Every structure is written in structure tokens, then in C-alpha cells.
Amino acid sequence: MLRKTYDWMMEKAAHRHAIWWLAFISFIESSFFPIPPDVMLIPLILAAPTRWFRIAMICTLSSVIGGFLGYAIGYYLMDSVGMAILGMLHLESKFEALRPLVDEYGVWVIIVKGATPIPYKLITITAGAFHFDLLKFSFASVIARGMRFMLIAVLLWKFGPPIRVFVETRLKLVMTGLVVLGIAGVAVLKFL
Template sequence: MFRKIYEWTMRLAGSRHAPASLAAVSFAESSFFPIPPDVMLAPMVLARREKAFVYAAICTAASVAGGLLGYAIGVWLEPLGLVILRLFGHPEGQAEFQKWFDQWGLAVILIKGATPIPYKLVTITAGLARFDLFTFIWASVLTRGVRFFAVAAILKYFGPAMLQEFERRLNLYSILLLALLVGGIVLLKFVF
């Protein structure tokens, strides 16, 4: 199964629709979609390394725009925001994240925006907490930019060797990635 998804993603990464698809996934992931844009960014950079930073910029801009949608969901569609939080394993929703923002403020956006933790949790709860919009925007640009440009740079300069290794052990790395994601969500649940 992982092989088919991987091959489909690699074909899409080389297609003329790749940049628009990357923008759509990046936008949606910041507010409601479960798949992170790295799933598309990585094969796109590997397919066309000369466009690595263009793809990272697309990813960043679309992610921040999607983050504004997530923020708006938190502000104006609170019931929907709480449903999304519950779907991603946070039934305490607003109270839990309000405590995060009260205690850590800007650090929540800066740290969580650069990690594999679903960014939609940050964007929706920033809206629920009525976090300062201007600070939310510049912190999102900074943290998402650092994340996507770092991924793009690593793959641009070290990608071919990494790609060969990844393709050789695709199932193992897919299982490890899935385990890390689940472990990260469980850790997030118990630590915060």
C-alpha cells in the first residue's frame, strides 16, 4: 500500500499540477486536513531540485493562508473548531489550549508550527484563545517558513542519496514515520 501511495505522489510531484496541489494540501492542512504538506513537498523537491525553494515558498504562503482559515474557524465557528480538535484527539479542546496560550503564548506558535504536530491545532486554538492576530501571522510565517525551507534545503542538497535509501526501505520508513506521528500525538496528549 505504501508503495502505491509513494509512486502516485512521485508522479504527481513531477506533473504540471504539482505546485497547485502542493498549495491546496498546505492550505487545507493548516485548518482541517490530516495529511501534512511534507508528503508532497519532499517528492516534489526530489523530482525538481532546482525548484526546491519555490516549492518551499508555495508551501509556506499556502500554509499561512490556511492558518488564517483555522484562526477564523476558532474565532467565528467555535463549535466546528471544537469538533476538529476532538477529531484530532483533544476532547478538552478549548480549555486545554487556552491554558497553553495563557502559559506559553507566542512560544506555542513558534514551537508547534515547526514540528510535525498538526498545525491546525495551533491555528484553531489561537482563534479560540483570541490570540493577537498580527503576532499569529508573523509567527506563522516565521515558523512555517523555517520548517519548509529547511526540508527543501536538506532534500535539495542531500536528496539523491536520501531518495535511494528511502526507496530501498520504503515500508520500514513508512512504519517508523507512522509510529513517530502516533507517538508524538500521544506524547502531546499526556504532556500538555
């Protein structure tokens, strides 16, 4: 089923309204859709490299807005819809493991997990379920999703098709490294 969904997304990436499909996929991926918008983002930027910023911004904003739907699912419908979504994606154990992290580190957890290829829907639903502050959630989501999609866009704009395989296969490593460096930098500044 995932392969069929992936193929459908690749078909939409070549559609004349591909940018709207990207916005739609970015929106629904933030709360329940299983495949990340990168599948469409990458070919769209490669097809129109001079529009990289606009494409990445649409992906970012749609993802953040979709995150509010995920947050609402967690906040209002956790026991029914939220757990069904997490169950369908086999994320129930990760949900429980996030509670102490969200309670203690809040914004940082959302930024770190939202910037990496960890399913963003897990973060949005969890933040809502734990009634995390909506303003802080919004701020962290913009930072996290912006970092992720803008990095992909800049790499594709700068290096073109040769970087595609690197982005598709090593994105998790790159994003995790950048987030760790960012956190280390903040920690150093805080203790100096």
C-alpha cells in the same frame, strides 16, 4: 481512509499541476486536512531540486494563509466546526492543554508547535478560539512554517534522495532539536 488520502496526495505530486496541488494541500492542512503537505513537498523537491526555494515558499505561504482559515474557525465557529474538526482528529484534550501555554507564552508556543510535526490545525484553531492577537499569530506562523518547510527543502536540495528517509522518519526529532536550541539561545541572550 488515511492510506487512501495519502495515495491520492502522492498521485497529485506527480500531476502536471503538482505545485498548485501542493498549495491547495498546504492551505487546507492548516485548518482541517489530516495529512501534512510534506507528503507532496518531498517528491516535488526531489523532482526539481533547483526549484527548492520556490516550492518551499509556496508551501509556506499557502500554509500560513490556510492558517487564517483555521484561526477564523476557532474565533467564530469553535463550538460547532472547531470542536468537530478537533474531535475528528482526536485533538480535543490537546486543545484544552494548550490554553495556559498560549496565554503565557503565546508567540513561542505557535513557533515551537507550528515548526514541529504537531498538527498545525490544532495551533491555528486554538489561537482563534483564544482570540490570540492576529498580528502576533501571523508573525509566529510565518516563522514556524518557514522554518519547517525550508529545512526540509534545504536538506533535500543539498543531499538529494538519500536524505529522504531521514526527513520522513526523523523530522520530528530534528525540528524539535532545532526549536529547543533556538529557545535556549534566546534564553541565554536574554539572561546575559
